[in-house]
Amino acid sequence: MERINDLLNHLNNSWHESVLHSRCFIGTHWEKRPSATTIGVFFVFLFFGALVFVRWNDASIFSYLSSERSTYKTPSKQEFPLKCTNTNLTQTCPKDYPTKHNPTYPSNVTCPSYFRWIHEDLRPWNSTGITRDMIEQARRTAHFRLVIVNGKAYVEKYRKAMGTRDMFTLWGILQLLRWYPENLPDLELMFDCDDSPVVPSRDFPGPNTGPPPLFRYSADEFNLDIVFPDWSFWGWAEINIKPWEHVLEDIIEGNKRIKWKDRVPYAYWKGNPYVAPTRKDLMKCNVSDKSDWNTLLYIQDWDRESKQGYKQSNLADQCNHRYKIYIEGWAWSVSEKYILACDSMTLFIKSHFYDFFIRGMEPLQHYWPIRDNSKCSSLKFAVEWGNNHTEKAQAIGKAGSNFIQEDLKMGYVYDYMFHLLNEYAKLLKFKPSIPPGSVELCSEIMACPVNDTTKHFMVESLVMSPSDTLPCIMPLPYDPLDLKDYYERRTNSTMLVEMWENEYWGNINKK
Structure with a gap:
């Protein structure tokens, strides 16, 4: 603080000297009525003097304050990597990892x-x-x-x-x-x-x-x-899917490669159809010479992929379609979060199971609900609707991926x-x-x-x-009314989509 006071006193003295010099100069040559040109010169001089002061001030006072502040900088975070013994001794747990949690910042964020x-x-x-x-x-x-x-x-x-x-x-x-x-x-x-x-x-x-x-x-x-x-949040080693934090980064980058409006205007799914009857039923909806349900469905052969180095299973490369299909397997499917993370509108085939986060997502806000008992016609209508309401479809896809990218971070x-x-x-x-x-x-x-x-x-x-x-x-916790409203809201959104779908197919059948 003493140095700051010295700097301010120096500035004050300099100001007085410049004012006295100006008065003397004006009084000697023009006495009482300086010309407009002289006044202009004076203010130009004053302006450049201010610039010099700011530069000097920036280099002196602020650099001084910065050096003072640096004394209180949070020390760099100490890291504790794995400590594997390189001997034949039995591996033991290290004793130096912190045993107390002393956070630097308080938490004022409410959980999702x-x-x-x-x-x-x-x-x-x-x-x-x-x-x-x-x-x-x-x-x-x-x-x-x-x-x-x-x-x-x-x-x-x-x-x-x-x-x-x-x-x-x-x-x-x-x-x-x-x-x-x-x-x-x-x-x-x-x-x-x-x-x-x-x-x-x-x-x-x-x-x-x-x-x-x-x-x-x-x-x-x-x-x-x-x-x-x-388990896959920390990695799925058998099929080479990296820990969630790294996969999410890759998918976010993958989203940037093709703008939503330039993506293939079909619904995409790739997976193992043999794990459940509902997935076998989905394969009937694949595009063929006889029918076009607006879907592109691919069988994932993990044995072949493992032999070829997983070149065709990179999740970041699977965000090239406007729509992606989620369907459960024997129960819920690990693929859920990867599908929702794309900016594509997720066509969520009715699931009978839930994981820990999906109950925070809502139909028509984060994804588009698809019937499980008439998948093909439901999927075709969803894609038709999306291609005729591109801004709304894109918004649903973006809201779903934002939820995954923000509310499902590893933290x-x-x-x-x-x-x-x-x-x-x-x-x-x-x-x-x-x-x-x-x-x-x-x-x-x-x-x-x-x-x-x-x-x-x-x-x-x-x-x-x-x-x-x-x-x-x-x-x-939910109170009973909140919980009732939650279920009614989801039911009503799904029923609304089904009503639109019925109207669409009713009009098609009349033609």
């Missing part, structure tokens, strides 16, 4: 609307809480038991999951512990990595019946399974996991303890022994440092 469903998914246990006996009942189909005690993760495995589902699910939970160290309470849960939900609500009709709490990737209206982010995925596990832990009626047959997990123990694509994706999705912020703020 789909977080409200955490309250609904856990509602069956609001009255009874969750006992150890309930958890043991969930073991019947579980692939593993996860226990978190004092910020450390322990796993007890029961059976092998398909591919690397269980491995990357556990990896994701370990990254959550690195993202928010020491923030998760002690807890114990069972996880089933298969597709279809298995906890029927009809078997637990009352509020005090105590269904087994079982976590999985999707559920439906007839079951009480608790939905959790799927929100971790926040969803954090809030779900916190709310779940509040319901436990017992003190979690480390099972005798369990194994402690950390990122090094999981990633260091593996090789190839699996390790590559783990390194890519590794959380290097704790989060700079606290988790987003949980929204309040």
